[in-house]
Amino acid sequence: MSTSGGRKLAHVALLPSAGMGHLTPFLRLAALLVSRNVQVTFITPHPTVSLTESRALSTFFASFPQIKQKQFHLLQAEKNSFDPFFSHIELIKSSGHLLPPLLSALTPSLSVFITDMTLASAVIPITQAISLPTYVLFTSSAKMMTLFLSYPALAGSRALDDVEETGVIKIRNLELMPKSLVPPPLLQKSDNFLKKSFMEESGKVIGSSGILVNTFASFEFESLGKINDGEVLERPPSVVAIGPLPPYDSEKSRLQLAWLDDKPAGSVLYVSFGSRTALARDQIRELGVGLIKSGSRFVWVVKNSIVDKEDGQELEEVIGHELMERVKEKGLIVKSWVQQEDILSHPAVGGFLSHCGWNSVMEAAWNGVRILAWPQNGDQKVNADVVERIGLGTWVRSWGWSGEMLVSGEEIAERIRECMGDESLRIQTLGIKEDARKAVGFGGSSDKGLTELISMWKQF
Numbered sequence: 001m002s003t004s005g006g007r008k009l010a011h012v013a014l015l016p017s018a019g020m021g022h023l024t025p026f027l028r029l030a031a032l033l034v035s036r037n038v039q040v041t042f043i044t045p046h047p048t049v050s051l052t053e054s055r056a057l058s059t060f061f062a063s064f065p066q067i068k069q070k071q072f073h074l075l076q077a078e079k080n081s082f083d084p085f086f087s088h089i090e091l092i093k094s095s096g097h098l099l100p101p102l103l104s105a106l107t108p109s110l111s112v113f114i115t116d117m118t119l120a121s122a123v124i125p126i127t128q129a130i131s132l133p134t135y136v137l138f139t140s141s142a143k144m145m146t147l148f149l150s151y152p153a154l155a156g157s158r159a160l161d162d163v164e165e166t167g168v169i170k171i172r173n174l175e176l177m178p179k180s181l182v183p184p185p186l187l188q189k190s191d192n193f194l195k196k197s198f199m200e201e202s203g204k205v206i207g208s209s210g211i212l213v214n215t216f217a218s219f220e221f222e223s224l225g226k227i228n229d230g231e232v233l234e235r236p237p238s239v240v241a242i243g244p245l246p247p248y249d250s251e252k253s254r255l256q257l258a259w260l261d262d263k264p265a266g267s268v269l270y271v272s273f274g275s276r277t278a279l280a281r282d283q284i285r286e287l288g289v290g291l292i293k294s295g296s297r298f299v300w301v302v303k304n305s306i307v308d309k310e311d312g313q314e315l316e317e318v319i320g321h322e323l324m325e326r327v328k329e330k331g332l333i334v335k336s337w338v339q340q341e342d343i344l345s346h347p348a349v350g351g352f353l354s355h356c357g358w359n360s361v362m363e364a365a366w367n368g369v370r371i372l373a374w375p376q377n378g379d380q381k382v383n384a385d386v387v388e389r390i391g392l393g394t395w396v397r398s399w400g401w402s403g404e405m406l407v408s409g410e411e412i413a414e415r416i417r418e419c420m421g422d423e424s425l426r427i428q429t430l431g432i433k434e435d436a437r438k439a440v441g442f443g444g445s446s447d448k449g450l451t452e453l454i455s456m457w458k459q460f
């Protein structure tokens with residue numbers, strides 16, 4: 001705790017997990033806290049997995065000199081998972097014992113620590129040992145949180161065995177969750193990273209001082225209400241919706257937008273599957289065919305490998321010469337990192353073909369851009385379900401999980417036409433944008449939630 005003009009300031013340290021899907025909400029939260037007169041120390045696991053993460057960190061610290069950066073040098077470890085981001089999460093966790101000296105060297109002493117839900121089991125025992133109140137930032141939806149918090153209990157009962165027969169999961173007093181929404185690794189008998197992570201982290205998150213979640217009350221009213229009313233766990237930690245976490249100024253580059261500038265309002269479809277999802281080569285090509293046949297204008301971000309450092313191929317090699325030429329007639333196609341916020345906030349952009357990574361969902365809500373959902377992995381079907389129910393977009397459930405089927409260009413084109421031509425969806429998404437802005441605006445639900453937390457932290 002420190003003082004400014006005689007008033008107490010809270011001092012908060014943040015420790016994010018691996019990948020832009022986890023780093024971005026932590027950076028946005030740090031920026032938001034600074035704007036609320038909170039002193040922030042940002043702990044950066046070093047090295048990062050992707051170049052994009054290290055670039056985002058450099059830009060961030062250059063823009064926020066008042067935020068103290070502390071590098072957390074990770075142990076050298078063998079990669080033991082097929083997914084580099086999962087390996088890195090393991091590495092951060094196994095380096096956890098290096099945190100105490102780093103934390104005790106921080107001045108003034110910390111009021112609160114905030115970490116990611118994927119790191120809770122390594123961090124919370126350490127921070128509890130030094131009586132440091134620790135919160136978890138849940139970077140996915142509140143609906144996904146219902147599954148996350150109840151998973152150990154489900155795994156300990158017959159619920160997961162019965163799912164093959166019943167086709168649904170029953171989480172205490174909640175509406176039944178169809179098996180088709182649940183990430184398949186969570187239902188496998190064999191051990192895997194996600195299952196292990198849900199088992200280990202969930203219990204520790206339950207013992208945290210509270211959970212912050214990047215969503216807002218009117219968007220996920222039911223899930224938030226059920227968690228806080230004790231209908232998921234008998235005694236849940238308090239869950240506070242603080243989203244959508246707004247982008248900070250230096251996230252905007254305004255570099256790539258010339259192509260969009262002369263396009264009619266709402267006429268362009270933005271196509272991206274987030275920071276770590278590469279479609280199979282044949283699916284990428286069918287998607288290209290679909291985009292052309294849809295007749296829509298588009299900006300398409302092609303991703304060919306999970307980690308950017310490993311992608312040495314040229315765009316033309318990935319999508320083929322002929323398709324490349326045809327695509328150029330109607331669209332802008334890129335194979336590098338784009339500033340998604342620049343694109344989604346551009347008036348020409350009216351639709352988003354998205355995998356429904358939760359940050360992308362919140363960014364679409366923030367900008368009032370309708371989603372055509374094409375979830376691929378993990379939490380993304382649960383998120384797509386939220387999107388569809390609230391009226392932010394449409395979802396073709398039959399497209400399945402990544403790699404389950406090859407979705408034809410013809411089918412993709414038809415769905416794009418439907419989504420982009422849906423006037424009522426356009427109007428609904430504008431209403432959601434208003435609600436999103438209200439939630440974080442002065443006196444809004446997320447604003448109030450964060451304000452209350454900060455005043456409590458000042459007392460710690």
Ligand SMILES: O=c1ccn([C@@H]2O[C@H](COP(=O)(O)OP(=O)(O)O[C@H]3O[C@H](CO)[C@@H](O)[C@H](O)[C@H]3O)[C@@H](O)[C@H]2O)c(=O)[nH]1
Pocket residue numbers: 019020021022024139140272273274275276277301336337338339340341356357358359360361363377378379380
């Ligand atoms: O070229 C790009 C690609 C992505 N982004 C940004 O990167 C973030 C990506 O996050 P998200 O949309 O959530 O997707 P993933 O990168 O796939 O995120 C991972 O983390 C999320 C949060 O836990 C989960 O919901 C996802 O399923 C998981 O894959 C967003 O802020 C995007 O705006 C860009 O700015 N430019």
